[in-house]
Amino acid sequence: MQDDPRFTISRDTRLCMSLAGRPGNAGTRLHNHLYRQLGLDCVYKAFTTTDLPAAIGGMRALGIRGCGVSMPFKEACIPLLDELTPSAARLQSVNTIVNDDGRLVAYNTDYIAVAALLKAHGVAPGTPFVLRGSGGMARAVLAALVDHGLHQGLVVARNPQAGAALAAQHGLGWQPDVPAAAPGALLVNVTPLGMAGAPEAATQAFPDALVGAASCVFDVVALPPDTPLVQAARRLGRPVISGDEVIVLQAVEQFALYTGVRPTLAQVAAAAAHARAA
Template sequence: MSAAKDMRLTLSRDTRLCMSLSGRPSNFGTRLHNHLYQALGLDYVYKAFATTDLPAAIGGVRALGVRGCAVSMPFKEACIPLLDELTPSAERLQSVNTIVNTDGRLVAYNTDYIAVAALLKSHGVSPGTPFVLRGSGGMGRAVAAALVDHGLGPGTLVARNTDSGRAVADLHGLKWQPELPAEAPGAVLVNVTPLGMAGAPESEAQAFPDALIAAAAWVFDVVALPSETPLVRAARRLDRPVITGEEVMVLQAVEQFALYTGVRPDAARVAEAAAFARAG
């Protein structure tokens, strides 16, 4: 009997629901969370949702007692007016990826920042390294803050949206420009746009050209699905060190899991759950 069937057989009226809201829902988070719930004997279930009515969806989280809600593009900023409290990470970034519901009070967090900061440290990315960040949406805000707080820079933010590009650049002391630079030797190249994302119109697009990649110190693609994006494949081909969006997705999901359940799984459990999620 599969893990998914075992999990369904244990559902009851007391089972706590957690969920995600995304423009393009995937199975990764659903499989990872549910695998951990079952492995740790927790009476929870997780389900991914898409919506075209965000206020109604957030109202449902509140009214139905949904314990936790992950928030993905394009809702990370739009959900803010619908919530009761922003923790410091969400307040600073004005971007939300996690909502925790305690007796109808919805509190917002940003675990993307925690994940990116941890990965920069664990991969040994050297402070003082310049970076080029492509994208200025909600995830871009979290990544920019983590890059700067890690001591990277000077930084260039590339975004065609003048308003959001300038806003994020000004907030973090970055240079803004609408197009990629001609060269950026020794830089960390970071993609936080949908370029290369499965299911997106730009799913085959490579966020940075080979010439920039070949001269880069690191390549970091925050796109999680697929794990081997066109940018990641190019970086591996050009023998550049890589940080993947799948790594970000796993770490931020573990932070969410701890917020929802009060339980923090150990590294072995997380690795097992990530492998299970990846296989789905």
């Protein structure tokens, strides 16, 4: 395989990257596997940074084709970019940057992925929900929930300014702590609770009492895919939408923006399996 010219990095190879506070390997493995399947002269590498302006400037200066953006950079990168497409402008949150000959254009493919998963998992319009979180990803998820027809919701966030503002934007309630009861609700975690490497890695975002009465549990945390919340939902027999599913779908949208190529479902499935095998 090393002698195959498709897999040789040269001066013509296009570099794509990601920026995250805690970079993982899933996106890197998925993108690079698709490049190999499709014979594209591209390579993908994950980074973190303590100097976001310099990192974004380097992307522009070096001609890096695309950049996936994760917490905590989704909002902070906005002033450094040239154009926000409608999805990013509406949400004021960016998860994808495309470099068009030095012009950095921002997208939000998280919204697209979440909207597709709500439909695929049969979440019924009108389902009440409790969403925990108030950051950039929470904005994307909440917009997808509301656009899917879910208008009876509660935003739970420790930050009173961000939480109340996000809830008010959609005519919803806000409170700092999870409710005592929410029968039949869709529970959505969009915080680092349960994330590998975070101080709250072993913390369950919602207690068993809420999980057992939920109609569905959606944990946006992708690393690990089997978070304490996901484990609790499966133990209690509740349907689950996982962050692993989100990261795959949003990555495919990114892939298409970077390369102009949309892989088949079979190719995506193979790449996702490869990414999970790490």
